[in-house]
Amino acid sequence: MKDSRRRSRKVQTYIWWGVAWLATALVLFGLIDMVGSILVKGVTSFRFSMLVTLPHGFGGGLRNAILGTFELVIISIVFSAPLGILGGIYVSEFASHRVANGIRFLTEVLSGVPSIVIGYFGYLLMVLQWGWGFSPLAAGIALTIMMLPYILRNTDSSLTQVPLAQREGAWALGMTRFQAVSRVIWRPATNGILTGVLLAVAIGMGETAPLLYTAGWSTLDPKLSLLHQPIGYLTYVIWTYIDMPYDESHALAYSAAFLLVLVVLLIQVVLRLLVNRRAFGRN
Amino acid sequence: MRPVRSFTKTADKVFTMVTGLCASSPIVFLVVIALMVLVQAIPTLRLMGWKFITQTEWNFGSLYGTMQHIHGVMVPAGATYGALVFIVGTLASSVIAIVIAVPISILTAVILAYQVRGRLQLSLSILVELLAGIPSVIFGLWGMVVLAPWMQHSLGPLLIHIGTVIPYFKGPVGTGMGLLTSGIVLALMIVPIITATTRDLLQQVPTLYREGGLGVGMTTWEVVRLICLPYVKDGMVGAVALGWGRAMGETMAVLMVSGNATNHLPQNIYSPTATMASTIASKLDSALGDASKMGVHALAELALLLMVLTLFTNLLARWLVSRTGRGRRMRVKVSA
């Protein structure tokens, strides 16, 4: 009797571990299928000329979208990196315990706001009420709102992990808090801060919803003006051109997806390697 | 000892102030967004009251007809805004996503935490987390081009056989774009969140507990089922709630695979549907054609509702995770 029960438990164990391996395989298969199909379709559609030509007719090139994404990410990093890094420094170094927890909590709340709500808010306030029209600045600010929580949280957590001893050492030498941060404390946290900024860049490149109604769309190269000028971006190409019943439109959409996935995956891999550098080295 | 120069002291004060201002920026943004959405939603709140949540029909009204004056606000004739379809769509697609994603994530996390080690563990974990970094429009593209046709031609006809037992699986498979497809795409999006968090939590189960389980004669799986999983239960539920919040707020992927239904509730699991987020994205151009601007206010109320719902879910998640006390160790970047 005991024997049969033990056997059934053993069989159950094997079955469950099998199912677990199946689940893992399913997840990996999903990832590989998605990335793989995009890469395959992208490689067959992509032409290097797409990097330097503008969209024309129903197909064409991606130059405006690439430059546009580039410009938008730069604008948003210019805003969000100082805000996030300096904010993170404040939360980890200067703020009292309660204030720090409050800011961390509210930052997490901000990161939970759906991206379409941020885009809609940007449209209502900046495009309509302030009269900026579709503009790189409005789109950049919408992206800033999305990126800020990540940079702030990563800066904060990496600074928190700097050992207290280093801070005490700096204070013992008579440094003011500013001097302590700018000369000593930030160094071991570089990894974490860079992680936060890279993550934000990857997110900014892949976002569509906040940009739909703040950036508009343009098939021309972005010019220098920050207001009253719609601007193109890569994710829009994917979303729109795949719906058109033309092969050249599909080719453009796949190429845009291909480029996007390549760059984002590259950033993500660099990111994880940075984070796990110590772990990799140890093993 | 050299006295500290006054310049250094003022620099210190200025630095503290500047960083303080920067740290308050998320709060400022949050407050401004909430206020703006709330203020813009007030006209529709006055017009529809509770019917906004209970009514199925969403009608921008006869934009080419005359305006009417109801409850103190101007609306096009016949305009009425009921968000029930979108609320049901949001909840249904995220529940389906959770139902699919949670078992798969937990099982994957168990494998990643206990069955693989070293470089393999790291590489597989990185692979799973790569899913978290892929832009949602790529998910939508894959869903539209690969998943929806597969659903229409392969999976749908297969699942219809279950329809004899469960009524929701019956019925025409339709175009392949609908509730189930959205659910699958959303599931794939939230799997990395739940997997990574659960894996981290599982790795923190004290080895002594697990060895103890083996010591009394449990099989390896029974150790996992009876000792490890209950140990991480709270944190896991928190991760699931976080994934749920992400699924509810997702816009682009759902927009591309949901079929964009209006005015009717999903009858079965293949019906076209629409979520609150995808509706705001797809109906804004219609709202702008409304001279009375009531369409814009209606969408703002939808945004308000969505924000409140996701906020509540996120708060719940955070509370559940913090209760375990191990919430601090949760890797920050994963909750993307």
Add this chain to the structure above:
Amino acid sequence: MSKMTKWMVGASAATVLVTVVGCGTANNASGNNSASGSNNTTSGSSQKVTLAETGSSLLYPLFNGEWIDAYKSVAPNVTMTAASTGSGQGQSDALAGNVQIGGSDAYYPDAIMSQHPEMLNIPMAISAQQVMYYLPTLSASTHLKLSADVLAKIYEGKITKWNDPAIQALNSGVKLPSLSITPVVRSDSSGDTFLFSSFLSAADSTFQPNTQESWPSVQAEVGAQGNDGVVSTMTKNKGSIGYVGISWLDQGTQAGLGYAALKNKDGNFVLPTSQDIQAAATNMPSTIPADERVSLIDMPGKDSYPIINFEYALVNSKQANSATATALKNFLNWAISPTGGNQSQYLNPVHFQPLPSNLEAASQAQISKIQG
């Protein structure tokens, strides 16, 4: 230099370098050195101007596919862009000043015109709309006969199968399959929806003319984005039916979709051929209002095709500056001219008809109201 300073200097140098290079390539490639609309010094025609159009997906193949290329040789200093976003977006973007030309199959409603009397609705050509379906068992030369009444019932969910007696009654002799009907609608704010709903409203008052129709709840109904989306969606679903602008007729038929003969006001079933569209156009009311906002649905005449419309350029009469205003006026005058944009070489590929000659004066009067 301390490491932090080195980092910051390096980062800022990199940013500056990249921006300069990026803008440099942009400037070289597009040859456009001024931000659009910000240069007020000269108003000559050598002024580089950008005109942006967005809106109707029905107009898009003509505007983007034919006119933009042709106009490059007429006025090389003007750069034009077009986007297919739906007539509703065209209406709102032109209103908000985000673009210079809003392309729309539907004119502005009275409510908007009373709030914004400075907007102009300028017809540029005559287009039409057809009802298409995906029934591979029917041959390409068979055109189903459909009426507004039957279509209204389909879009209300009262007729759910293709071999329904109501459809069979109109099409005796045609073997209709017993497929379920999948109605396809436009999920974006669409001028095509306005035309189709205007057509349906004559038979069934549940439907009101609207760019965003609140479609009755039908089980299998699917929404698609843009005419292109409708065609794509239909080719993936056997038994689907949808309303598509005539500039997409060829794409649809090449993909295997068929199109219907619609019942006109006189009771005849008419196909959207250019003769029948012309017949409807000649029967339009003799007095057109000065603001040229008029519906051309269900024109009388035995050969008249029932769903035709003007393609409107929605323009704000107050433009940002005189250079833009002049360029805009020149373009619009070229577009409506029978020796310019209204030539058959541009209109035939999209099956549009030229603007009737009696309307040219009215359109030109509106165009002359544009000021900068």
